Amino acid sequence: MTHISGGRFRRGSKALRRASALVALALALGVLGLGYSALVPAGNTAAADSVDADTIAHGKDLYDRSCISCHGANLQGVDGKGPSLIGAGQANTYFQLATGRMPAKANTAEMPRSIPFFSDEKDIDAIAAYVQSIGGGAQLPGSFDISNADVAKGAELYRLNCASCHNFTGKGGALSQGKFAPPLDQATNAEMYAAMLAGPENMPTFSEAQLTPSEKLDIIKYVRASTDSVSPGGYDLGGFGPAPEGLIAFLVGMGVIVSITLWSGSRS
Amino acid sequence: MSSHKTIAVPTSDEMAGMTQEELARLGARLDGVELVEYGPRFEPGSPAEKRAERQVAKWFFLAALFALAFVVIFIVWPAGYEDPFSSRQWIYALFTPLLGITLGAAILCLGLGVMSIARRIAPHEVAVQQRHVGGSAEHDQKTVGAELMDTLDKTGLKTRRGMLKTSLLLAGGGIATAAVVGPIGGLIKNPWAKGDESDLWVTPWRPAADGTKVRMTFQDGSFVRPEDLAVGSMATVFPGVPGGATASDAAVMLFRLRPNEPIMIRNGQDGFEYGNYYAYSKICTHVGCPVSLYEDQTGRVLCPCHQSQFDVHNGAKPVFGPATRPLPQLPIDVDDEGYFFATSDFIEPVGPGFWESTQGSKPWGSHPKGENS
Numbered sequence: 150m151t152h153i154s155g156g157r158f159r160r161g162s163k164a165l166r167r168a169s170a171l172v173a174l175a176l177a178l179g180v181l182g183l184g185y186s187a188l189v190p191a192g193n194t195a196a197a198d199s200v201d202a203d204t205i206a207h208g209k210d211l212y213d214r215s216c217i218s219c220h221g222a223n224l225q226g227v228d229g230k231g232p233s234l235i236g237a238g239q240a241n242t243y244f245q246l247a248t249g250r251m252p253a254k255a256n257t258a259e260m261p262r263s264i265p266f267f268s269d270e271k272d273i274d275a276i277a278a279y280v281q282s283i284g285g286g287a288q289l290p291g292s293f294d295i296s297n298a299d300v301a302k303g304a305e306l307y308r309l310n311c312a313s314c315h316n317f318t319g320k321g322g323a324l325s326q327g328k329f330a331p332p333l334d335q336a337t338n339a340e341m342y343a344a345m346l347a348g349p350e351n352m353p354t355f356s357e358a359q360l361t362p363s364e365k366l367d368i369i370k371y372v373r374a375s376t377d378s379v380s381p382g383g384y385d386l387g388g389f390g391p392a393p394e395g396l397i398a399f400l401v402g403m404g405v406i407v408s409i410t411l412w413s414g415s416r417s
Numbered sequence: 418m419s420s421h422k423t424i425a426v427p428t429s430d431e432m433a434g435m436t437q438e439e440l441a442r443l444g445a446r447l448d449g450v451e452l453v454e455y456g457p458r459f460e461p462g463s464p465a466e467k468r469a470e471r472q473v474a475k476w477f478f479l480a481a482l483f484a485l486a487f488v489v490i491f492i493v494w495p496a497g498y499e500d501p502f503s504s505r506q507w508i509y510a511l512f513t514p515l516l517g518i519t520l521g522a523a524i525l526c527l528g529l530g531v532m533s534i535a536r537r538i539a540p541h542e543v544a545v546q547q548r549h550v551g552g553s554a555e556h557d558q559k560t561v562g563a564e565l566m567d568t569l570d571k572t573g574l575k576t577r578r579g580m581l582k583t584s585l586l587l588a589g590g591g592i593a594t595a596a597v598v599g600p601i602g603g604l605i606k607n608p609w610a611k612g613d614e615s616d617l618w619v620t621p622w623r624p625a626a627d628g629t630k631v632r633m634t635f636q637d638g639s640f641v642r643p644e645d646l647a648v649g650s651m652a653t654v655f656p657g658v659p660g661g662a663t664a665s666d667a668a669v670m671l672f673r674l675r676p677n678e679p680i681m682i683r684n685g686q687d688g689f690e691y692g693n694y695y696a697y698s699k700i701c702t703h704v705g706c707p708v709s710l711y712e713d714q715t716g717r718v719l720c721p722c723h724q725s726q727f728d729v730h731n732g733a734k735p736v737f738g739p740a741t742r743p744l745p746q747l748p749i750d751v752d753d754e755g756y757f758f759a760t761s762d763f764i765e766p767v768g769p770g771f772w773e774s775t776q777g778s779k780p781w782g783s784h785p786k787g788e789n790s
Contacts (some may be wrong), residue, residue, distance in 0.1 A: 309653060348649050379507050379510035
């Protein structure tokens with residue numbers, strides 16, 4: 150995305166200069182594109198370059214059996230049933246299938262995580278490749294190695310970008326009208342990356358420019374550190390902080406002490 | 418009233434001749450308690466006594482053992498921090514619970530031991546105490562009242578000693594003022610001292626005196642370009658001036674809405690957006706929490722404090738919750754170098770309302786984007 154349509158042309162000569170620069174750029178790009186297509190043999194979309202045709206055919210086969218009734222034969226969506234998948238891309242498709250949210254069991258406010266319908270990773274990759282080849286969209290990188298990621302920086306980015314919905318320890322939280330931001334403890338690194346990149350359902354997207362790939366890995370490492378931590382106090386009471394801990398200590402602790410006192414008093 | 422008048426208090430000589438048990442019974446009797454049954458629980462040296470002693474001692478031994486365990490764990494346990502990616506994390510995580518369990522158990526066993534002494538070893542007794550009746554005797558009430566009032570009269574506070582009374586009043590008044598100056602003292606400062614430039618009217622987005630417009634930055638200080646945001650995304654951005662990222666009234670949400678989404682523009686705010694990019698204050702108009710839960714499909718932003726919801730597809734109008742005024746919109750554009758900047762400050766004060774605020778003083782109205790209001 151280099152140029153934004155709909156800019157306002159208010160400042161006379163400057164707008165004119167900008168417009169002429171746009172025309173020149175468009176011409177240059179056009180020449181370059183024509184030259185490229187003349188030199189390179191006809192191929193599929195860029196997204197499909199790394200995927201062979203058999204995989205896409207397999208993906209289409211699975212799509213036609215499991216997804217077509219709600220998303221339509223050409224991914225255009227079915228009114229009242231399912232949204233269009235044009236532009237959903239490989240990342241979003243991977244997220245929805247790998248977390249078992251799709252195929253949906255019912256049309257609810259929020260699709261809950263469940264056991265994936267496609268248990269074979271190859272099937273998921275095939276459908277994702279098919280959706281990518283038709284509609285394009287965001288694609289996942291190959292590896293999600295967080296061993297060199299910076300957990301402290303990830304925590305800072307998480308608090309700014311994610312914590313308002315997913316809670317500062319990744320426990321999730323409520324949204325409007327029955328929707329909710331899911332807890333992150335079960336999400337794999339690839340699923341978290343896909344969610345940030347594609348913004349499934351009501352989650353906003355975080356492009357690779359807004360959060361760079363290394364920043365995304367920092368965030369994933371923070372979530373891992375937060376959700377995989379053994380609670381040093383024993384049971385963590387939902388990880389909501391000192392208020393519930395103090396309340397439980399007071400109510401349960403006092404209750405136990407009073408009960409023991411009453412019991413021992415009644416026995417003597 | 419009390420029973421001690423009916424019992425003769427023995428003289429020193431009489432008490433010198435009494436046994437310890439007699440003295441104990443006398444003490445109880447003087448307090449109005451009659452020991453109906455009182456005496457040792459066991460034959461000294463009997464097997465039953467030895468068994469009871471063992472049962473009590475068991476608790477004290479356990480208390481000592483737990484206390485020892487606490488000391489040993491405190492000194493030798495490898496309590497250094499291990500991060501969640503280490504296989505030894507559980508060893509670190511066990512340190513605090515183990516300290517709590519051992520010390521708690523030691524104190525619990527000590528307590529159970531003391532209770533056990535009272536129940537198994539201490540003398541067996543059945544005591545009857547007379548219940549007291551009514552308030553104090555009439556002569557007690559009269560004499561105590563007279564004592565207090567007489568002291569007051571003889572001190573002269575009621576009739577004389579003006580300086581003492583004045584200074585006492587001053588002391589009380591001074592301390593009372595000190596107690597309320599915290600909440601009330603803030604009212605002394607005039608928030609309008611700077612006139613139209615007062616802090617409540619302007620934010621760091623206001624162009625500088627020489628007309629330089631303020632660019633938008635991310636939290637790390639880098640300038641924001643349109644291509645940094647994907648379709649359907651939201652970023653928290655700050656004014657690119659010193660202290661901009663920490664100013665309480667400056668945080669702004671920059672949205673890139675979907676191009677096919679029908680958008681309503683609030684009347685009088687046409688052209689505040691740049692293409693599909695819209696910038697709204699992040700400070701809730703209810704009590705000033707950061708509004709940041711963005712639902713990308715419904716176009717709502719939610720405030721986490723009191724669940725106010727604003728419709729970004731319709732001029733950030735409040736659609737749910739306690740907030741009653743829309744989020745102020747920041748007029749934005751892109752400069753020659755391709756970076757976002759604010760064409761002016763907000764056209765109304767941001768954040769929660771105050772008496773003089775002009776926020777929301779216009780009646781609400783919006784119209785489809787591209788049409789005239």
